[in-house]
Amino acid sequence: MKSFNEKVYEKLKKVPKGKVITYKELAKSVKSDAYRAVGNAMKNNEDPVKIPCYKVVCSDGFVGNYSGGGMKKKIKLLRKDGIEVNNNKIDLKKYLFKAQDIM
DNA sequence: GGAATGACATTTA
DNA sequence: CTAAATGCCATTC
Helix, strand or coil, X not given: CXXXXXXXXXXXXXXXXXXXXXXXXXXXXXXXXXXXXXXXXHHHCCCCCCCCHHXXXXXXXXXXXXXXCCHHHHHHHHHHCCCCEECCEECHHHHECCHHHHC
């Protein structure tokens, strides 16, 4: 039985390079609205190597938090993926990956 | 079973 | 618009 976070990881791994997804959309992708639980899954970070958790951002485009060095590290990783980050925020208009796009 | 926690989201003042 | 308060779901103790 896959745990909720396992499913979240699966979806997160399907996010293409150069794109980001919000906690809410990610939760929707697993047929739930538990964006809180999603954040918990990232925090627990069972597979930090296989899970690009840095692609997960807040609904308003704010980068939010990150375990692995802080937001600064997260932003750096995002930029490395070709994503523009302005004032710790991302252009969801350009880089937001929707849950339905995963399906 | 119940209380507490969290890398958020939405609403209200 | 900014700030604060409330709600949210799943997990863990």
